[in-house]
Amino acid sequence: xxxxxxxxxxxxxxxxxxxxxxxxxxxxxxxxxxxxxxxxxxxxxxxxxxxxxxxxxxxxxxxxxxxxxxxxxxxxxxxxxxxxxxxxxxxxxxxxxxxxxxxxxxxxxxxxxxxxxxxxxxxxxxxxxxxxxxxxxxxxxxxxxxxxxxxxxxxxxxxxxxxxxxxxxxxxxxxxxxxxxxxxxxxxxxxxxxxxxxxxxxxxxxxxxxxxxxxxxxxxxxxxxxxxxxxxxxxxxxxxxxxxxxxxxxxxxxxxxxxxxxxxxxxxxxxxxxxxxxxxxxxxxxxxxxxxxxxxxxxxxxxx
Numbered sequence: 371x372x373x374x375x376x377x378x379x380x381x382x383x384x385x386x387x388x389x390x391x392x393x394x395x396x397x398x399x400x401x402x403x404x405x406x407x408x409x410x411x412x413x414x415x416x417x418x419x420x421x422x423x424x425x426x427x428x429x430x431x432x433x434x435x436x437x438x439x440x441x442x443x444x445x446x447x448x449x450x451x452x453x454x455x456x457x458x459x460x461x462x463x464x465x466x467x468x469x470x471x472x473x474x475x476x477x478x479x480x481x482x483x484x485x486x487x488x489x490x491x492x493x494x495x496x497x498x499x500x501x502x503x504x505x506x507x508x509x510x511x512x513x514x515x516x517x518x519x520x521x522x523x524x525x526x527x528x529x530x531x532x533x534x535x536x537x538x539x540x541x542x543x544x545x546x547x548x549x550x551x552x553x554x555x556x557x558x559x560x561x562x563x564x565x566x567x568x569x570x571x572x573x574x575x576x577x578x579x580x581x582x583x584x585x586x587x588x589x590x591x592x593x594x595x596x597x598x599x600x601x602x603x604x605x606x607x608x609x610x611x612x613x614x615x616x617x618x619x620x621x622x623x624x625x626x627x628x629x630x631x632x633x634x635x636x637x638x639x640x641x642x643x644x645x646x647x648x649x650x651x652x653x654x655x656x657x658x659x660x661x662x663x664x665x666x667x668x669x670x671x672x673x674x
Contacts, residue, residue, distance in 0.1 A: 406524040412470030429601030438464030478555035498523035510536035517547035533560040540567040550610035
């Protein structure tokens with residue numbers, strides 16, 4: 371009796387590989403936009419104004435938090451400053467805070483994946499996320515940050531160069547959004563317009579200028595340049611304690627998205643889901659075709 375030796379055909383091998391790849395694709399986490407995480411400020415957390423090139427003030431300015439500048443320790447116009455924290459000038463506390471600022475700045479700059487944004491954020495309603503502009507970020511009107519009832523929602527804005535807000539511009543927080551969870555990482559300098567209202571911690575590589583009447587619920591932290599003030603109010607935000615009632619930000623998607631994925635800026639994108647769907651369909655066609663061909667060949671052999 372002659373024993374036959376079965377060798378899997380090329381089509382069968384392709385079919386098995388296709389089915390395996392399809393299973394791997396399904397098992398991979400989805401690529402929906404990842405949530406931003408809070409930027410740890412370390413010892414810079416208590417400061418509302420921190421500079422590298424000195425502080426200049428004009429007019430009555432209220433600072434509700436600590437103040438410091440190093441290596442340039444000059445503070446001009448201090449007589450018209452009302453500081454509810456401690457004016458550390460250039461002492462050891464300020465120097466430690468400046469080191470912490472470098473770490474925080476780099477952390478914010480490295481967060482991702484990012485969603486691209488236009489140069490002007492006016493009229494946008496943004497949910498949590500990391501938003502990036504390769505050039506500058508501007509605001510001439512109102513920007514709304516919507517936490518969607520998640521008290522742990524975080525926004526990180528990354529600007530390749532400047533941050534500029536226009537006169538009377540403002541940032542609105544809705545549905546549980548909190549100023550302590552908003553961060554602006556600025557690749558050059560920031561300028562806040564007359565009577566504008568900004569929320570969040572501004573970390574600029576160079577200088578920060580607040581024009582007349584501008585207010586911030588957050589911090590203005592300049593790594594290398596000066597901070598210039600003119601009749602302003604800066605209030606350190608209440609510390610954010612993580613809430614157990616919020617949706618965890620580390621949860622993974624366990625199946626491939628089947629519809630448009632929210633980009634977090636009020637629009638949706640189906641690009642990732644579409645490309646995965648095309649690949650999945652191609653693998654399924656190849657695998658099913660190979661299996662069908664193998665079955666037909668075996669039926670012919672049995673018939674003969």
